[in-house]
Amino acid sequence: MPHPVVSREEWLEARRALLVQEKEATRQRDRLNEARLALPWVKVDKAYAFDTAAGRKTLADLFDGRSQLMIYHFMLGPQWEAGCPGCSFLADHLDGTLPHLNHHDVTLVAVSRAPLAKIDAYKRRMGWHFPWVSSEDSDFNFDYHVSFTPKDLAGENVFYNFTAIPPEQAHDELPGLSAFYKDENGDVFHTYSSYARGPEELIGTYMILDRAPKGRNETEIMDWMRRHDEYEDKPKAAACCH
Template sequence: MTTKKLPDVVSSDEWRVALDQLLIKEKELTRARDALSAERRKLPMVKVAKQYTLEGEHGETALIDLFEGRRQLIVYHFMFAPDWDAGCGGCSWVLDAMTHPAHLHARDTSLVLVSRAPREKLEQYRSRMGWTTSLPWYSSYDSDFNFDFGATTDKGERHGVSVFIRDGNDIYRSYYSGARGVEYLGSLWTYLDLTPFGRQETWEDSPEGWPQTEPYAWIRRHDEYDG
């Protein structure tokens, strides 16, 4: 039985009028978000001068190797301290909703997870949660990576997302967000919107020379991309 009053029940015509008024505001929000993404693409960057070594599935791995040859890298800072028995519940929600990486790869972008817990704990938790190995998960246990990029502070672990872009062997950090800034992550679009190249479609307001194609022309099923 309903114990709280529901919104007003109206006729179909009245509902349509109310909906259309709301959709106007939603479209305004979409345009504002597009403008914000364009501003994000033009942010200045900072060079990553320090060398970092993380531990991945095949042993020690340099930061540049996380790109897997692609130009852009998104790192999700998954909260998992070395002395924890399980990863963060909220970060687990985020990982449950993560997009299939093939679509990001088609836009020259890699997506990985980094946590401070040892590799053994990461793999045990991955197995428990039933996650596939399609998203690489690296341990920064023996590295300053978490501390330098704000994922571990004197108050403990923090979740967040860092974006990097590579120019040859030079790596630059272009963006970071934490706290509620990661709440809307999940779809392919929201991840690409964080990157310097964006969705790489012709309608976007991007710096001159940025890679772009016609909207949706590049989209394939995840098993249909070349390579």
């Protein structure tokens, strides 16, 4: 869609009008964050165990000495040959957050149902370093509504993103983000989960594209995106930057 070309004064007037909307969106985000923090919690009474590089660990162990745990439900099923491209796109943004999150009493872990050997192989391929564990022999993914059995998918609906959706809109694995808190007694509480496009703000590339002249420039969500080692050409950079 062609854009009008105007004088600097006209551009400033239009930009200031947009700034009003941006400031309101920021204030709305602050209000939303307050409401999110005010959510009630649910105590996790079920025992979950995960395969990790350091052996079998419980959900409480995954906190790694901190009181807050963020789990990214990464789509990589037991029979899959590679991780979901969309989850991989998001995961490209995680490693740089780790020292900041850990310093701020937050542990970030990815969880998938694939066996640990398959997870580790894909992690090496992608060059990632964030903790990633397997829930292969656990109900964890099913209880947090990001994995579905053939029986689930053969039914009338599956429960995802806090609602019933037709099975043709689902998959055996779906993405999400969940938060947990561990108190001084070692009790663990589920405090928050988000699904579908909910974790999208973790994708810094999208936040940059939203401010680029062409925006996301996509017909469908992520239709242009590939795993970072699958692009046909390398990202273009200005010669002055080398």
